[in-house]
Amino acid sequence: MGRMNRPLLIKKGAEASLYLADWHGRKVVMKCRLPKKYRPSSLDEHIRTYRTIHEPQLMHEAKRAGVPTPTIFLVDVKNTIIVMEFIEGKQVKRLLAEVSASRRQLLCLKIGELIGKLHRCGIIHGDLTTSNMILSPDGKVFFVDFGLGEKTRELEARGVDLHLMKRALQSAHFRFAGECFDAVSKGYFRVLGCEVGKSVLDKVREIEKRGRYVSERREE
């Protein structure tokens, strides 16, 4: 690995710890997937290695699809570490509550378009939450954390992806979850067209009803 100066722990997530570090004069994030003691080591190694290999691949493809993602500098499969560009900016999670209704609308529209671009290229993010999106000072929305992503064009996977976005809005931003998701859908439709967009939204509804104890399921 390259030369690092005193890495600073910025986020201890469930899946990985994120360190802010200096790497050859660049500000980088080191994403370290540390062993999980709770699961058997063979399963643990498999999960960590798989995600360390797949995440940078998906991030690269996302960039090609027109979705800003941090640039990958180094992938250390053996130690399950990814070194990537540090994105200056603000988490969308924090922004949504601060900005005006019209800016919120625009931001969600943009997010919907980006999700549409991912899906159009057969990329499923796998963990669409507002904490995995960063608005940079030049107005770009960066998507991060593709660890649970996959490559597929299946309707089911697209539906689950959007369903997760909706759920994230409901649990973290329940006051304006409805308007936000409407704007996300609008942006999504813009990219994928009405026909595909509608079929994915229908799928989202179907997935919701599949969930346990959803009262609408009875009306069918």
Place this chain on the structure above:
Amino acid sequence: MKDKKASDSYCLGIESTADDFSVGVSTFKGRILANIRSQYVPVEGGIHPREAARHHAEVASNVLEEAFSKSKIKPKNVSVVSFSQGPGLGPCLRTGATVARALASYLNVPLVGVNHCIAHVEIGKLKTGAKDPVTLYVSGGNTIVSAFDSGRYRVFGETLDIALGNCLDVFAREAGLHQTEGKPFGAVVEDLAAKGKNLIPLPYSVKGMDISLSGLLTALTNLLKRREYKLEDLCYSLQETAFSMVTEVTERALAHTEKKEVLLTGGVAANKRLQLMIKAIAEEHDARFCAIPSEFVVDNGAMVAWTGVLAYTHGVVTPIDKSFVKLRWRLEEVEIPWVE
């Protein structure tokens, strides 16, 4: 209606969402005086809702009587009657609700309908002193990761298809195992898993904060038919894989909410291996693992009684004409005035 001081007030709670009929008595200060349970054990197959309801109707008066004698209170001392209003199996819920309505009318006391999932969380908090936990609730009917935020318990993650306990039960039945009273399928699988050593690769499906278990169950039933693996190894692999999935999403909720307590409840919470896994992630995030006595992790009347106290003392009552059961009642639909 009676108006009593909190010091000598009692709530009687009735639980009947699935295979258990249970009556609990709690004082308004949270002392559990009785928690009597009678379980319906099917001769074969899973829970047949009508058969379970028939069992509940048969045992109701005995369980009630036992709850009164154990708690040493008289029916006239009861200030509130609470019952599990949902979610659960229709016939079972209706049987419990009927008993609750009859009792409340006869005693002329208020009735309080309680959400079963919330009752699990509240009794866990009462019994462990937890104030604001992330809760993993895993049972035959539920697999939910929840935490309190802005007036309600929010669902952070859940199963997209079948519940964890259901997955264990169906596998056990497919494998030809048998459960007995006091030793449910989960415990039978746990014992066999303890003798397993080889981890067989199985579908591991975490989607964001949610999980999916149906693919895992299908893969396991196919492996059973091929008879290539020892049942012990299959049980071991099932537990390790499925438990790792729920543990991962619980850890995600813990990291996301940055709460400092973890509560593990529901029937599957009795599993020692799962307890170890959840304990490990709690330690990892400097959170306290709150172990609940086993009598209060399974479906029980005490949790309904205690949640009835919380609701009633914060102004919640359920008029009889609004006391219809709610088969699908998500815990995030309920406003929680008793939590800050």
